[in-house]
Amino acid sequence: MIDCRRPENVDELLETLDSGKFRIFAGGTDLMVRKRQWQGAERRFEEDIVFIEQIDELKGITEDKEHYHIKTCTTHSSMEKSLVLPECIRLPYRLMGNPAIRNVATVGGNIVNAAQVADSLPLLYAMDGKILLKSKNGSRILPMDEFIKGKYRTEIRGNEFLYEVIIPKLNIRGFRYKKVGSRKASILSKFSVVFLYGMDGVNLEYIRVAIGAVNETPVRNRDAEEKFVENRDVGEFLTAIRKDLHGSDDKRSTRLYREEASLRIVAEYLNELLRGDSYE
Ligand SMILES: Cc1cc2nc3c(=O)[nH]c(=O)nc-3n(C[C@H](O)[C@H](O)[C@H](O)COP(=O)(O)OP(=O)(O)OC[C@H]3O[C@@H](n4cnc5c(N)ncnc54)[C@H](O)[C@@H]3O)c2cc1C
Known part of the structure; x- marks a missing residue:
């Protein structure tokens, strides 16, 4: 009992x-x-x-x-x-x-x-x-x-x-969130991306990028975030994050899909930011 x-x-x-x-x-x-x-x-x-x-x-x-x-x-x-x-x-x-x-x-x-x-x-x-x-x-x-x-x-x-x-509490100017699964409700994430940024006047103050459900634990690279604020180099940021991704194939999807698709979404968010596209 x-x-x-x-x-x-x-x-x-x-x-x-x-x-x-x-x-x-x-x-x-x-x-x-x-x-x-x-x-x-x-x-x-x-x-x-x-x-x-x-x-x-x-x-x-x-x-x-x-x-x-x-x-x-x-x-x-x-x-x-x-x-x-x-x-x-x-x-x-x-x-x-x-x-x-x-x-x-x-x-x-x-x-x-x-x-x-x-x-x-x-x-x-x-x-x-x-x-x-x-x-x-x-x-x-x-x-x-x-x-x-x-x-x-x-x-x-x-x-x-x-x-x-x-x-x-963060001074957040914009954010993006993407959860990717096989359908909208009641589904395990294949992966997810959280993207936040803050501005100090007209200058980019910080970015935060976290990728979930690819590795065993979420991936975030603080050094790469700081570097991006200095040099705005999307390619360099993606290269750094790619090195951190160590997924595996499972019933949700393949490792390759999760890694490539999540990086593509991060690239999209960073490029939107650099273009000055409006965020909701
Ligand atoms: C149909 C369905 C859909 C779901 N969809 C999602 C989804 O989209 N995304 C997602 O992330 N999850 C999803 N989940 C998983 C689940 O709903 C969440 O993880 C939920 O937040 C778990 O909370 P709970 O209170 O039910 O935890 P419980 O089942 O009560 O506990 C979970 C674990 O946490 C421990 N625990 C709980 N509270 C404490 C505490 N205060 N201190 C110490 N230990 C604690 C328990 O001992 C246990 O080991 C889904 C589950 C189902 C059944």
Whole structure:
């Protein structure tokens, strides 16, 4: 028999996580798929479970002068409809799953599950997102790219849970987002591209480019971004990114398709920027 707990608040959750080995269950949209045995059969959970979706303290989006704070159990629906967040953050959540999934799937679940195809990760890499982890021993904040170690692998420790995501506010002049899959809704990304840029007066201040679902973890090259701001050399930027792409063939598509198509989209966005095309 497995033990199922339903703590009422964060203190009770911390006690529970410290008292044994528990699997956190948020929206359950990844877990219910991963625990499936065969079509129609009951899900098989071997470990004890702690449900967290009922904890009100773990929901909501707030902002201060420099950051957005997104609590772990905030759903994708709340993200896409948020009046606090800018469109560049809302859009990737709007394109995930389908309305029923988005109503229960959580921001934290997408991150901690750390799937290669997790659509929030490229956005959070591009925005320099951080996560706040809590345990009975205290709290720690990690940059997203230090937390994600690989496909389904993170830095999370036994008695820790993800409390909130912290996204720095950026002076964003324009953004582009492309998610490519076999159809529009309820589909795994073949790849995705997040592109952001900022201006300082008439000068390009920064660009951010993150490519998701090609490598095990999103690809972002800060050196190449800085170089591009100096020399505006699209070819040099693409050469640097190409070296970082190490995809493999799988049921979603071939490595070659993903790498070439994602680079083509990055090139399109950079050329649009250099031409001064308008961004929505
Ligand atoms: C039909 C369908 C379509 C989907 N479409 C997409 C899509 O387009 N893009 C996409 O990226 N994903 C998609 N998903 C995957 C899934 O919906 C998301 O990854 C979702 O965000 C997971 O959140 P959850 O709350 O359901 O996580 P859960 O399933 O509850 O948990 C996932 C993992 O995270 C851990 N976890 C959850 N919360 C915490 C926490 N606070 N602290 C520590 N560990 C935690 C759990 O223990 C588990 O290991 C889809 C899933 C389905 C079933």
